Amino acid sequence: MKVHFFFFTLIVSQVLADYEKKIIKAFTQVSAHGEGNIKAVEAMDWADQLRPNSIPSLLHAMNQANPVGDNWIRGAIAKIIHATDTLSFPRDQVKAFIEDKKNQGSSRRAAFEILHRSRPASAKTLLSSFLTDPEPSLRREAIDVILEDAENSPLKKQAILLFQKALKNARDVDQIQEASDALKSRGQEINLVTLLGFKTKWDILGPFDNTERKGFNKSYEPESEARHNNSYQGKKSQIQWSSFSSSDRLGLLDLNKHYGELKEVVAYAKTSFYSAKHQKVQFRLGSKNAWKIWVNQELLFARDEYHRGGTRVDQFLIDGELQKGENQILLKICQNEQTQPWTKNWEFCFRVTDSSGQVIEEVSTN
């Protein structure tokens, strides 16, 4: 009898393991445009067979899945949790998964949320360990706690130390601003341009014509080999590159200050970024105007939208790479024909970070 039960258990385990593999394969192969959806729908039906001990494997699968695949996996995990008793939740394994920084940040975040819903007390014990976490959303949790402690601290000196700790470790701009403002109110001025790594010195060229918004798709000379010319035909006259810089608290470059409040125009802004090594980075751009970005002559992204909301720091995160040494960054910032007061802005702000939001320091060119 015992032997039969052993073999039965073995077979069931094998069948479940097969289901698990098939499900993981289907979800990690989902790609853009609904590719893989049909197999993923089938796999989601098989998820009924899984038990809570499959949750760690599904979390590991998130390391290979894209963001849409992650949502399929979230759906499968929710199904498992919903169908089983809470006692069988694999708390320790999920916790170990979160603590293992070799796992993808987004997967660890998902694991943290699952742990938080099933075992909130256990999740809370992890918060302080997130202070220097490479995953920005986990790091944010730890910073939130410090900011709250600082705000509630009755001792000014202790509050300042806590706000400084938050400022040193925070990556999200709103938390950095909160800590910076709190320190300022306690007599400590923070240079946010330096702290956030805004590029504030550019060469700009304009205005080119953007009548009927056609300039966005028109390749003016700065987009071609002629980008190093001394003089260009602008919208109304010959134009030349000129230096432009910002002293704004958050690195905003207001093109209207240089050109006057023009409409239906295009300006280019170029700068060099000196990198210590070849590395993957995020180019973080804010602009309420239509824009394009090239890095080392490669077009990374283009956005043809005007004045839908304000300019924000880190409005657009564009993944890219820096080569070792000098990198040429070129922006195209377009202004349209609208005349309402809220459409006069012609501006941008720009910085370079890693994927966690850590500022990439430039190497000295001296």
Next chain:
Amino acid sequence: MKIICNLLFISLSLLSAQADWLSFRGSAGNGSSDLSIPVKLKIKGEKSWAQDIPGRGLSSPIVIGDTVYLSASSGPYQENLLILAYSSTDGLQQWQRTFKATGRTVCHKKTCVAASTLASNRKVIIAQFSSNDIFCLDLAGNLKWTRGLTFDHPNIANGLGMSSSPVVVNGVAIAQVENDADSFTFGLDVTNGTTIWKKQRPKSANWTSPVVMAKKGQALVGLQSKEGMTAIEPKTGETVWDYQEGASTIPSSAWAEQGIILIPSNGITALQLDDKLQNFRQIWEDNKLKPGTGSPSCHRGSLYVINNANVLSCASVKTGEIKWRLRLKGPISSSPLIAKGYLYVFSENGLGQVVNLHAEKPEVVHTVDLDATILCSPAITQNAILVRSDNKLWKLSN
């Protein structure tokens, strides 16, 4: 005895189906219902309840049977996309599902990522968010499929946020994701989320929702944009007819039971469709009926429009003749709903106003103050209406 039981079951099922509120502005797509709702809505009525909800949103609730479904968003960047289910009887949460935005979540502060109302065919729920993530769940909350339309097309996004609500018709989930950059409408297979068709749309920010135009077993879907309205065959996305006189990009159109589509165009423009829905004839237009943010509603031959000055106008669906006007307390962003001779609408300040439409001189006969910002359009269930704020869901009855 068995026959009586069966008849009773069928009757109850029909009554329950009639009570369902399946999409933005209800199952008829025009904000109307034949259900009776108490006039004297109370926050603390015997059948009323209020429930905290774990996220922001201005999407409307939908109702299937005795369950209320709702979307919300949470997190510092509103990156958590929530789909929630509550018992309509006591307001207790039945389930919550949380997913992650794969598209952009930046929005104007007045709106949020959960702006689009869910849609259902009574078997599944389709949830669309401003990040252009779409989820299909069964009624028990199990994920059937998902798509990330901005993951597919990184330029379909609107810096102010998107709000178009999907419709489900003939096995196709139709989602308008239209803005200044890439601009499309998608027809997705309800069974698996694959793209049946994708239609290039005018490049212009558009917050309107598709409207189902159904008559005698046939259905077309109207896609509104700044250029007008395009009627499409839902299964293929092929254009059946095009009205090209321009239209609003905020309030959506309303479908009237007489086979008339009421489009927010030059005020309101009424198109009479033939029996097969293949052709239209403009029967009237009136620029004095221009709606504000909320969409027009219609019921039993009358059209109701609230303009930017919070004036409610009632006009004939067939002729456009304005019958009366009534100034309401505003500002009002939500669309009104009409049930059995009464009109219900909420101001942005949370003031619910009930207008008696039977009276010779229509007037506000009851108010209820929720003391909260209300931007969503209310929904109807048996003997009650449902309305939500950024953190609360109410069932208001007597």
